[in-house]
Amino acid sequence: MTARAALAIVWVGGLTAGCRGSAAPPAPLSTAIPAASPGSLGFDSTGLAGVIGYLRAEADSGAFPGAVLAVGRHGRLAVLAPVGVYAVSDRRPVQAGTIYDLASLTKVVGLTSACMLLVDEGKLALDAPVQHYLPEFTGPMKDRVTIRHLLTHSAGLVADLPLYDSTRTRAAALQAVDTTTLLAPPGTTYRYSDLSAIVLMQVVERLAGEPLDRFLARRVFGPLGMPATRFLPPPEWRDRIAPTENDTVSDGRFLGSRLRIGRYSTTFFSTTAGSLAFSRFAADSGWPTLQLSR
Numbered sequence: 001m002t003a004r005a006a007l008a009i010v011w012v013g014g015l016t017a018g019c020r021g022s023a024a025p026p027a028p029l030s031t032a033i034p035a036a037s038p039g040s041l042g043f044d045s046t047g048l049a050g051v052i053g054y055l056r057a058e059a060d061s062g063a064f065p066g067a068v069l070a071v072g073r074h075g076r077l078a079v080l081a082p083v084g085v086y087a088v089s090d091r092r093p094v095q096a097g098t099i100y101d102l103a104s105l106t107k108v109v110g111l112t113s114a115c116m117l118l119v120d121e122g123k124l125a126l127d128a129p130v131q132h133y134l135p136e137f138t139g140p141m142k143d144r145v146t147i148r149h150l151l152t153h154s155a156g157l158v159a160d161l162p163l164y165d166s167t168r169t170r171a172a173a174l175q176a177v178d179t180t181t182l183l184a185p186p187g188t189t190y191r192y193s194d195l196s197a198i199v200l201m202q203v204v205e206r207l208a209g210e211p212l213d214r215f216l217a218r219r220v221f222g223p224l225g226m227p228a229t230r231f232l233p234p235p236e237w238r239d240r241i242a243p244t245e246n247d248t249v250s251d252g253r254f255l256g257s258r259l260r261i262g263r264y265s266t267t268f269f270s271t272t273a274g275s276l277a278f279s280r281f282a283a284d285s286g287w288p289t290l291q292l293s294r
Contacts (some may be wrong), residue, residue: 033276036076043071043078052081059084066094066242068272075280080272087243099228099237099269101244106267107197109229109278113220114204114212115151123207126151133203136178145186147203150196156182157195174202213268224277229270241269 038045048071055067066084070077082094102109118124126148130137137145141156149155158180167173177198183191201212208215213231221229233241 033072033075033077033273033280035080036078038071038078041073041076041078043073048079052079052083055081056083065090066098068094068096068098068100070272070276072276072280077276090243094242097228097240097271097273099233099241099271101241101267102229102270102275103244103267104194105275109275110212110216110220110268111197111200111204112151114208114215115147115200117219118204118207124203130155130199130203133206134178134199136175136202137199138179139181141182141185145182147200149186150200150203152190153192153196154187154190155193155196155199156184156186156189157191157193157199158183159191160194174198178202216268221274224281226270226274226277229268229274231268233269237269 038048051071052069055069058064059066064084065087066082069079069081069083071079080096082096082098084094085091086094086098115124119126124133124147127146129143130145130147130150131143133147145155161176161180163173163176167176177195180195183189204215205212210218217230221227228237
């Protein structure tokens with residue numbers, strides 16, 4: 001079984017949540033992917049049952065409130081198994097259509113896809129200086145930072161900044177990120193950095209001529225059939241969203257995990273169906289005739 005032939009996805013929930021946003025169509029409750037017996041797809045039914053049992057036992061023990069396990073192959077679904085509950089304080093059973101904060105998968109599914117599209121269109125060059133696209137990205141050695149450095153977390157940027165604590169607007173947050181001093185010369189060290197993604201987001205928006213969320217909705221989520229994948233979920237989705245963390249420090253300015261600085265959302269939310277749609281596309285096993293780029 002290869003990465004292109006099979007997929008397995010687990011979303012794990014947390015403790016407390018909230019959300020807000022503009023009007024949106026209802027998030028789908030099902031995956032819309034045809035089911036098949038595990039054996040017909042080359043899976044060991046006993047082994048998969050053991051995985052489900054393990055996840056259920058861990059949820060029951062309090063390791064995490066709940067999760068959704070999906071396993072598929074060749075565009076068909078062998079297992080779709082919700083386990084546990086929404087939260088410690090919300091004992092509703094998790095469902096296949098439960099919505100989760102995708103956290104840093106935003107970088108992979110969203111931001112990286114956006115960069116690939118722009119590279120494919122000749123608008124973005126991986127080895128071009130970031131300052132070519134974003135002159136606001138200033139400071140010592142910043143002229144040597146390339147798009148590739150940002151994508152590979154080798155720009156020398158710090159891992160994170162307490163933007164929710166030190167800034168009150170999106171503009172102020174972006175200025176803080178763009179003027180942060182590098183910790184190391186570009187290309188010399190690896191340090192996983194949320195700031196790299198925030199800088200890349202600005203580059204994408206500059207080249208696309210529209211906000212990242214709109215670009216992704218139009219160029220990625222829409223074509224791939226991912227209607228429940230978006231930033232800032234609307235109020236009508238609130239009851240479907242599983243919490244990710246217990247917010248005790250932000251004085252209400254978190255609207256759920258990693259929803260920071262008022263209406264500025266740094267990560268997007270999705271269902272298992274959304275993640276399956278992207279995985280099928282990436283594995284080239286679900287829609288052989290659909291492509292986002294050349």
